[in-house]
Amino acid sequence: MEQYAQKKVDFMMLKAKLNFIKLSLIAAALLILISWLFIFIVEDASISALFSAKNALHTKQFFQGLVGIHEEQPAFFNIESWKDALSLTYDTLMISIIAIGFSAIGMLLTVIPAARNAAEGTLTLSRKWYNWLIFGFIRCIYVFSRSVPELVWAMVIVFVLKPGILPGALALALHNFGILGKLCAEVVEDLDMRPVRNLASSGASSGQLLFYGVLPAVMPKFITYMLYRWEVIIRTTIVVGFVGAGGLGQQFKLSMSWFHYTDVTLILICYLLLVGFVDLFSEGCRRLQK
Amino acid sequence: MTVNKMFVLKNISKTYGEMRALSSLSLIVEKGEMIALIGPSGAGKTTLLNILANTILPDSGEVIVDGITLHAYKSTKQFADKVGMIRQQFDLVGHLKVIHNVLAGRLKDWGFFKALLSLIIPQDSKIAESALEKVGLKDKLYERTSSLSGGEQQRVAMARLLVQNPQAVLADEPVASLDPVRAKDILYMLTKLASEEQQTLIASLHSVEYARKYFKRIIALQAGRVYFDLPVEKVTEELLSSLYSLEEEKQHE
Amino acid sequence: MNKRSYLSTILIIVFLFSLTSIQWNKELFHSGGGETLLQIIKSLFQPDLSISTLLLALKSAWITLAYAVTGISLALLIAFILGILASGVLFNSGFGRWLSFGVFRGTLSFMRAIHELVWAWLFVAAIGLSPFAAIFALAIAYGGALGRVFADILNDVPQEPLNALKSSGASKLHILLYAYLPMTASNMLSYTMYRFECAIRSSAIMSFVGLGGLGYQIQLSLSELRYHEVWTFMFFLIVLVSAVDLWSNMLRKRLIL
Ligand SMILES: Nc1ncnc2c1ncn2[C@@H]1O[C@H](COP(=O)(O)OP(=O)(O)O)[C@@H](O)[C@H]1O
Ligand SMILES: [Mg+2]
Numbered sequence: 001m002e003q004y005a006q007k008k009v010d011f012m013m014l015k016a017k018l019n020f021i022k023l024s025l026i027a028a029a030l031l032i033l034i035s036w037l038f039i040f041i042v043e044d045a046s047i048s049a050l051f052s053a054k055n056a057l058h059t060k061q062f063f064q065g066l067v068g069i070h071e072e073q074p075a076f077f078n079i080e081s082w083k084d085a086l087s088l089t090y091d092t093l094m095i096s097i098i099a100i101g102f103s104a105i106g107m108l109l110t111v112i113p114a115a116r117n118a119a120e121g122t123l124t125l126s127r128k129w130y131n132w133l134i135f136g137f138i139r140c141i142y143v144f145s146r147s148v149p150e151l152v153w154a155m156v157i158v159f160v161l162k163p164g165i166l167p168g169a170l171a172l173a174l175h176n177f178g179i180l181g182k183l184c185a186e187v188v189e190d191l192d193m194r195p196v197r198n199l200a201s202s203g204a205s206s207g208q209l210l211f212y213g214v215l216p217a218v219m220p221k222f223i224t225y226m227l228y229r230w231e232v233i234i235r236t237t238i239v240v241g242f243v244g245a246g247g248l249g250q251q252f253k254l255s256m257s258w259f260h261y262t263d264v265t266l267i268l269i270c271y272l273l274l275v276g277f278v279d280l281f282s283e284g285c286r287r288l289q290k
Numbered sequence: 291m292t293v294n295k296m297f298v299l300k301n302i303s304k305t306y307g308e309m310r311a312l313s314s315l316s317l318i319v320e321k322g323e324m325i326a327l328i329g330p331s332g333a334g335k336t337t338l339l340n341i342l343a344n345t346i347l348p349d350s351g352e353v354i355v356d357g358i359t360l361h362a363y364k365s366t367k368q369f370a371d372k373v374g375m376i377r378q379q380f381d382l383v384g385h386l387k388v389i390h391n392v393l394a395g396r397l398k399d400w401g402f403f404k405a406l407l408s409l410i411i412p413q414d415s416k417i418a419e420s421a422l423e424k425v426g427l428k429d430k431l432y433e434r435t436s437s438l439s440g441g442e443q444q445r446v447a448m449a450r451l452l453v454q455n456p457q458a459v460l461a462d463e464p465v466a467s468l469d470p471v472r473a474k475d476i477l478y479m480l481t482k483l484a485s486e487e488q489q490t491l492i493a494s495l496h497s498v499e500y501a502r503k504y505f506k507r508i509i510a511l512q513a514g515r516v517y518f519d520l521p522v523e524k525v526t527e528e529l530l531s532s533l534y535s536l537e538e539e540k541q542h543e
Numbered sequence: 544m545n546k547r548s549y550l551s552t553i554l555i556i557v558f559l560f561s562l563t564s565i566q567w568n569k570e571l572f573h574s575g576g577g578e579t580l581l582q583i584i585k586s587l588f589q590p591d592l593s594i595s596t597l598l599l600a601l602k603s604a605w606i607t608l609a610y611a612v613t614g615i616s617l618a619l620l621i622a623f624i625l626g627i628l629a630s631g632v633l634f635n636s637g638f639g640r641w642l643s644f645g646v647f648r649g650t651l652s653f654m655r656a657i658h659e660l661v662w663a664w665l666f667v668a669a670i671g672l673s674p675f676a677a678i679f680a681l682a683i684a685y686g687g688a689l690g691r692v693f694a695d696i697l698n699d700v701p702q703e704p705l706n707a708l709k710s711s712g713a714s715k716l717h718i719l720l721y722a723y724l725p726m727t728a729s730n731m732l733s734y735t736m737y738r739f740e741c742a743i744r745s746s747a748i749m750s751f752v753g754l755g756g757l758g759y760q761i762q763l764s765l766s767e768l769r770y771h772e773v774w775t776f777m778f779f780l781i782v783l784v785s786a787v788d789l790w791s792n793m794l795r796k797r798l799i800l
Pocket of ligand 1: 306309311
């Protein structure tokens, strides 16, 4: 009888699950429909204007500019331009490394109290009422920092700091701090607690538990997440450069506004090389870890 | 000469790296036979069935299916009309409704658009219904396949095979993951349906007891060779115990 | 373990080295930068809550959302097609498979290697200021990211049901319809929802190429030094992102049946 009741409950839960999915799909479809209507009607997007003759000419000119058809010496055949671009590429790489470093430090300083099991006291085996307060506070900061895009952080930071490497790195770090924090707190929450309890029963203190029980177990995953975020950061570094945070992005902006399109091509080449390099490097690190 | 033969195997060999899965195996299966394939695990049962089903190729030897050598078959459809296979319930797509899993047996006769349409409005649903009725699952037509039990899923796989309607049915350990009651149920149904449809049936089995109860001819494999190939009445306890004890000796060495 | 501590040491050294590329002195700050910082922080606790600002924020939030939705829906379409082609499930073997891996995977990598805002800028340069510049930029960057993951998901399905269908005479396209897609649909949907949250943020920064919305308002308020307003729009952005995140999490939890 009890088993039957259990089955019935399971079935109802499945039904509720499916209903939620169905409702969500309908809502999503409606949202898509309304959004497109909005774009076409209110925002006045017109596909025919997109394919007008004027536009075609414009597009053609732009692409010719990119490949440097009417230029005597396109930037990508010029050694001096390459030197400049490569030095900017190096700056960009540095920005990304500083950014991931800062966000990792911030994350490591906050991640333990931001884990639910630490707040409950099961992780460090010490239960204090204010743990929940700290937990909630840090989680709010995580949400806050990751909801604001890097570029917006950069726009705010350049009010305080002069343009250069640091503001870009800080903007990227602020955004990724929240993301890393959330990801890594989940790693701590999913930790296998048995080794920690063993240590505790052999008389280790809270600090010892942290350094000998928890950190070694979560570090590999942390590093994986850091490498993964680094790959994302390198793509975004160019964007924070748009607001004066240095590197390839700043140059991209300048070249675009002066219509130096072959410079743009050169910058894009360097950018792609950098992205490819970082992907390979981080893949290699992950291999090394296994 | 081979008119009435469903399968003719001549000197089939298959090796995986160093491992000899089948060595120079020959076999003749008449149409309409009911054969159980037994033997210790690793004897080559799965390999043999897969070769018959044309899902793996032998290293050497010839396979003739209904009078035509394997490589003379022009399309998967032509071959699917001759031979169908069921393994364990993993063969089904759990995310689909039961009816679509059953109708997948018709795909060989359908074009792309009919197949697509059928996912929205089931085509030829009468066929699926009658097949499911035969395996006793008529009321589950529109349920999600993954919500069915293991035994029920195995019956859905049989319904798919009924829809596909091949001349020969191969079954690789069809009841391996089922409890005894369900296992008997499935084997009973499998043999009954095969004889109703006048199909040839070859099933590999773990249990000698089931082989004796539901089949007419037993082929025992041992280290990639035929150890014995006899009508059920002639299979003795001594033969069986030596079949499985050889294996133990090998393991002790 | 040893290898791991090597790796950590190397990463730490690389980080310390990167710090030397900054000249650490007072020159880093604007004169009066400290006061500006204080002002910005102070206004964080007193966001502008006047009705007109709130209405404007609401309208901007809708624009940001609408562009994110159109962008990601187009991205989904692109990713679906390219992802299937790049997974190679439609090709038998040999040349076709090799081609699909090379060409389509390469295309997807290229699409996602370049940041959406860079795409947007290139589009503006090529087709002029148009809502489509932002939408196409989102669609391409996210299409590349989604497509790559879709291809991996398709390559990851259990093989038994596929083989069973194949041996019952189904063609590659049949198998796509009756096995690959039903087995992967919920995973694909789940990943798309996950990226939807990021798309909101990307849509907000499209203000940089002249698109309206929350990012645009933030930019405007900043340039007029109205920090109280800046935070109002920021909070709207945070709420929007969190709401989408919540929905996406709830849906994802239930999609894993
Ligand atoms: N894909 C494979 N790769 C390598 N060895 C295999 C493979 N499939 C089967 N074998 C080997 O071939 C032998 C026969 O296997 P199989 O036909 O599965 O036996 P059975 O089904 O009777 O248990 C075994 O020794 C097995 O290890
Ligand atoms: Mg086997």
